[in-house]
Amino acid sequence: MVIAVAMDSREGDPLPWIDAAKPTYPTLIDREHRLADLYGIVNVPQAVWIDETGRIVRPAEPAGAYEGFRQMNRATRELPEEVAQRTARAKTLYLDAIRDWARNGERSAYAFTPEQARAHLPAVTEDAATAQALFRLAQYLMRHGEPAEAERRIGEASRLHPDSWCIWRQGAGVTELGLAAQPDFWQRVDALGAKRYYAPVDMPGMP
Amino acid sequence: MVTLLTETGEHEVTGTEPSTGALWVSASDALRATGWEAKPEGLCRGPICVPLPVGRERELVEGGRINLAALWRHLGQPAVRSERGHAWVLGESARDRKAALASLEAPDFALPDPSGRMHRLSDYRGKKVFLVTWASW
Numbered sequence: 001m002v003i004a005v006a007m008d009s010r011e012g013d014p015l016p017w018i019d020a021a022k023p024t025y026p027t028l029i030d031r032e033h034r035l036a037d038l039y040g041i042v043n044v045p046q047a048v049w050i051d052e053t054g055r056i057v058r059p060a061e062p063a064g065a066y067e068g069f070r071q072m073n074r075a076t077r078e079l080p081e082e083v084a085q086r087t088a089r090a091k092t093l094y095l096d097a098i099r100d101w102a103r104n105g106e107r108s109a110y111a112f113t114p115e116q117a118r119a120h121l122p123a124v125t126e127d128a129a130t131a132q133a134l135f136r137l138a139q140y141l142m143r144h145g146e147p148a149e150a151e152r153r154i155g156e157a158s159r160l161h162p163d164s165w166c167i168w169r170q171g172a173g174v175t176e177l178g179l180a181a182q183p184d185f186w187q188r189v190d191a192l193g194a195k196r197y198y199a200p201v202d203m204p205g206m207p
Numbered sequence: 208m209v210t211l212l213t214e215t216g217e218h219e220v221t222g223t224e225p226s227t228g229a230l231w232v233s234a235s236d237a238l239r240a241t242g243w244e245a246k247p248e249g250l251c252r253g254p255i256c257v258p259l260p261v262g263r264e265r266e267l268v269e270g271g272r273i274n275l276a277a278l279w280r281h282l283g284q285p286a287v288r289s290e291r292g293h294a295w296v297l298g299e300s301a302r303d304r305k306a307a308l309a310s311l312e313a314p315d316f317a318l319p320d321p322s323g324r325m326h327r328l329s330d331y332r333g334k335k336v337f338l339v340t341w342a343s344w
Contacts, residue, residue, distance in 0.1 A: 013343040028318035038314040047339040050313045130285040133298035
């Protein structure tokens with residue numbers, strides 16, 4: 001089954017999307033980014049595969065997302081044809097892998113062995129743990145009418161845990177400047193250089 | 208009144224001094240909010256006991272109260288406070304998070320759906336779960 005979790009701190013924001021999707025599965029809202037803290041999630045869409053016994057089969061990884069958007073023409077928002085195809089392939093491949101695992105369980109070629117799963121665990125640093133605590137504090141402050149301090153604390157969290165796009169993009173939203181697809185988003189993406197925006201996914205054929 | 212945000216939720220506690228970096232709370236508040244209590248062998252949570260650092264005992268425990276901020280620092284866990292000191296987050300250490308993940312037992316959580324109903328991951332034990340994050344941003 002699917003459990004979809006919106007990493008949205010303002011509860012109202014994901015509701016129009018959830019309504020439109022008419023989901024047949026639970027859609028949860030994670031204002032304080034609890035999943036980021038527990039599973040080392042740093043961006044969306046990231047997914048974790050969990051088997052019937054509650055064991056992690058694939059730790060947090062980008063779920064069918066690909067870097068293609070970085071080659072977008074920022075004026076027309078168009079992708080070169082070859083990049084668009086690669087982006088579509090990443091998504092199809094990942095969806096097929098999930099279906100294969102749903103059918104075949106641990107016999108699926110896409111299910112990690114426990115050793116492989118451990119080798120693919122995300123890095124969790126002391127700074128990241130502090131950043132998640134600061135993020136939670138910021139959400140408490142937002143709910144209790146202290147947006148100025150909340151914004152400062154999210155900034156602090158983002159500096160401590162720069163790999164987290166979840167923290168940064170939520171911080172960008174706090175100022176009510178609209179979605180975080182503005183020039184400062186592109187600047188931050190460009191600053192990655194050769195580093196990936198979506199961590200590589202260890203799956204045969206995945207771009 | 209100070210709000211503590213811990214692994215188990217939000218707890219109101221009294222008797223702290225918000226102006227300092229310390230977080231002195233009564234033994235009963237400490238136990239209720241964090242599960243930690245003072246015993247002859249040191250500070251304990253359930254079966255786990257941590258001896259008090261020699262010569263610095265009174266930084267952590269004094270007059271029936273526990274300094275949770277000092278305890279958290281002693282344990283290498285993040286403790287962050289609001290500027291006014293009216294709210295604290297007492298988090299888990301990276302070491303504990305890593306150990307939990309390395310066990311491969313998926314950490315349980317409880318989150319609300321849009322109607323406010325809480326769902327726990329463990330409610331769905333017995334099924335394969337594709338746990339996927341997204342966002343409106």
